[in-house]
Amino acid sequence: MWSKRQAFYLLFIALIFSMSFVVFQPTIRFDYDFEQFFPQDDEDLGFYQNYAQLFGEDNDYLLMAFENQGKKLWEPDFLNEFKLLQGKIQLLENVDTTLSILDLKQPRISPFGIRFQPVLLLDEDSVLVNRFNAQLEGKFISKDGKSLLLLVQNRDNLTKDEGDALYGQILDEISNSNLSLRAVAGKIQTQRDFVDLMQAEFSFFLGLSLLVMLLMLIVLFRSWWGVAIPIIVLGVGVAWAFGVILWLGNPLALMSVMQPTLFLIVGLGALVHLLSHLRQKLEKGYSKDYCIDQTFRQLLIPIGLTMMTTAFGFLSLWFTSVPALKDFGLTTGIGILVMFFAVVLLTPGLLFLIKIPELERSRNTSKNWVLNRLFVALLKRRTLVIWVFVGISVLSLVLGSQVRINGFLLDNLPSNHPIREDFEYFDQQFGGSNPLEIAILTPSEELNIFDYEVLEQIQKIENKLQDYFSGVSLISPLTVAEVLNQAQNQGNSEAFQFPSKGQYLRMKRILDTNPQQFLPAVYNSENRIARISGRLPDLGSFKMGEIRRDFFEFVKEEIDPELLKVKWTGTSYLIDRGHESVTLEMARGLGVAFLLVGVIAGILFRSWRISFILLIPNIIPLLMMLAVMNLMGIELKLTTAILFSVAFGIAVDDSIHFMARLRTELSSGKTFFYALKRTYLETGKALVLTTLILVLGFSLFLFSDFGVTFYTGLLIALALIFALSADMLFLPLFLIPLKKVWESKVKKLNL
Structure with missing residues (x-):
């Protein structure tokens, strides 16, 4: 079957396939989009999409804080430079609006009508006229009084390239000014900086992986052909894998930084098996x-x-509901299959092409005494070993059940990363950078969002939110009533509060005519649908989940549904919902992986009982992996939950190798126990070697700055060690009760 002619034919096919990438060159694109982590089957996503059409995307903004380089914040020169910069940014193509303290105006109501006065003013002699009050501290002025906030709202649905271009233009304008940028946070900035970091890590891991693979090959084979052939096959395989991924139109995303190492270690494991057997x-x-x-x-x-x-x-990740995970699972799975084809198409031909020097005939006929003694000890203490594994499994299940589900927006970055530090600055000085969005609507067409009894319901909600998030700055229809109440009292800051019934009747005429002149992006034109909007620190999905559950109970008990309906929404909420769904997502991925592996094993061994037995030893490492997460304080989130189905798919390989070799030994006429022993001695060494290679490969991820990459390396490396222990210590004993099943299946196969 594997003649020289056929091998060269496969090599020719590989050459043609490689040339196709030269003729039809794929375009390399990196991308990172927060929305890719929204669960697509969540009804809340559809609601938010309709909500965003009405009020705009809640995360299409950029926060920038500027300091006066150690001088006083209210110096006219600084404020004039700040105003000049804001004007230049406002003129940029994809900027919708800009907002700062210089734009804020307070209404004044007099017998002559409404007039608006700036809260901060520079007169003609550049002498500061200061009209603002403490209400603006922590909103447009930092709490420590050292910086001013400039909010830039970009146009909706910018592409990655448009966002990069806009952020670059904004940075250029800042560099051409005399202002000092203290911190910046926002979607277009985070996406660009994430992609820059991804590109650096992608190149780093590709180079590091190749170097480590080269060193491992030198140690393993100590021959030029044992190093050269795998390097050629692995290099071509990785190029093919990414070429096919890019052909499919998929950009390289956050988790793509792991793919070069994944492809290399999976391909290397296959090549080590082949070349060791050949040797x-x-x-x-x-x-x-x-x-x-x-x-x-x-x-x-x-x-x-x-x-x-x-x-x-x-x-199996394709069957989850989160696009980022679906794309990562699909592209990685396809890449591994492409790597397999590279091994098949290239390796035989290269082996026939090169001249392999004659190897000294092995005279070592002694058996592996370590594995031999271990096998004998297992048989003698069979009951004890089984109960130990049962105990470990139960303990792991108990510890694993205590792992907390929690995720943060930037928890994939190290704590000292500049992006995280800037976000933390806005959390501390400006109340937060995560959008808070709550939709409110009147259920009846006869009601208006500015009706007094409706405003009373909104006040209850805002008071409850203040209980959760002390000092949070909220904008809602209630804000209009508070502003008008202050305006009716000649700008007295103490009057910035919910109006009494009499005060409300005084402002009713204005609310009935044109409330849009105050906060146009807070309610629709019919004044029936509105938003409560603000910014919060990133408290994590666990804490926010507790708050929202309590909030929903409050709404159910305290808010009159005939006056107001309330729904939490927004991008931060959807990302938290994705983290909260990890149990379901993990169950989906593992369920599909169990099914696919079970079907393959059932077809291979012609026995569903044997297929079921194959799954048991590979569930134990997953339980142990979950227990380790508890002991190390690693929390479950979307990017760690998916590792269970990935770890299972990799760990089950050892069991398949073991059982396939056992079937081969039984087919040659050996008795069951002798075949089991031969399998243990011959295959055990290969399993230890391949596991060592895989663990070293995944350990490279520990050098990553991305949390998802770091935890992938740590947890899967540990899962592989646990899987090897289960296959070497538990699987042989677990197969003994199926002695008659194995022997009957082998007889049928040999007939």
């Missing part, structure tokens, strides 16, 4: 052609199955 046969004195043929005859199916189950572990 063993060459050492027995067989001809090179015969050794190549037998190696691929005997190992192609097991290797194909193991790479397929690994790919299925990732492809």
